[in-house]
Amino acid sequence: MTDCLFCRIAAGEIPTDFVYEDDDVVAFRDINPQASVHILVVPRRHVPDLTAAAEDSDLIGRVVSAVAKVAADQGVDRSGYRSVVNTGPDAQQSVQHLHVHVIGGRQMDWPPG
Ligand code: AMP
DSSP: OOOOOHHHTTTTSSOOOOOEEEEEEEEEOOOHHHHHHHHEEEEEEEOOSSHHTTTTTHHHHHHHHHHHHHHTTTTTTOEEEEEOOSSSGTOOOOOSSSSSSEESSSSOSSOOO
């Protein structure tokens, strides 16, 4: 059994309501939401971060496609949404399995903190 939290969620070992899933990607609500819409889009296959995923353009394409579907399903594709991939310590990546935050439902500020 892996000790990677998002591998375990994607494999169904930790009961989680998926708002989207396909053969390669799952999406579920962030446990600490920063807006009314805050979904994490996660590849089923373990990839530690965006840098590691960069060589797999197929995987990146499937994740981005899922982000767009989730945004539409959540009703924020027209109003707008922020998609965030934190990579490494300076960005405060806390789970070492690639994930895209899809955040929407409110006006946001820029630049981020
Ligand atoms: P990051 O800091 O970019 O690595 O984002 C990790 C995100 O995972 C944070 O926003 C956490 O709130 C979220 N998170 C951690 N554990 C869980 C969980 N069990 N279910 C859903 N979201 C989680």
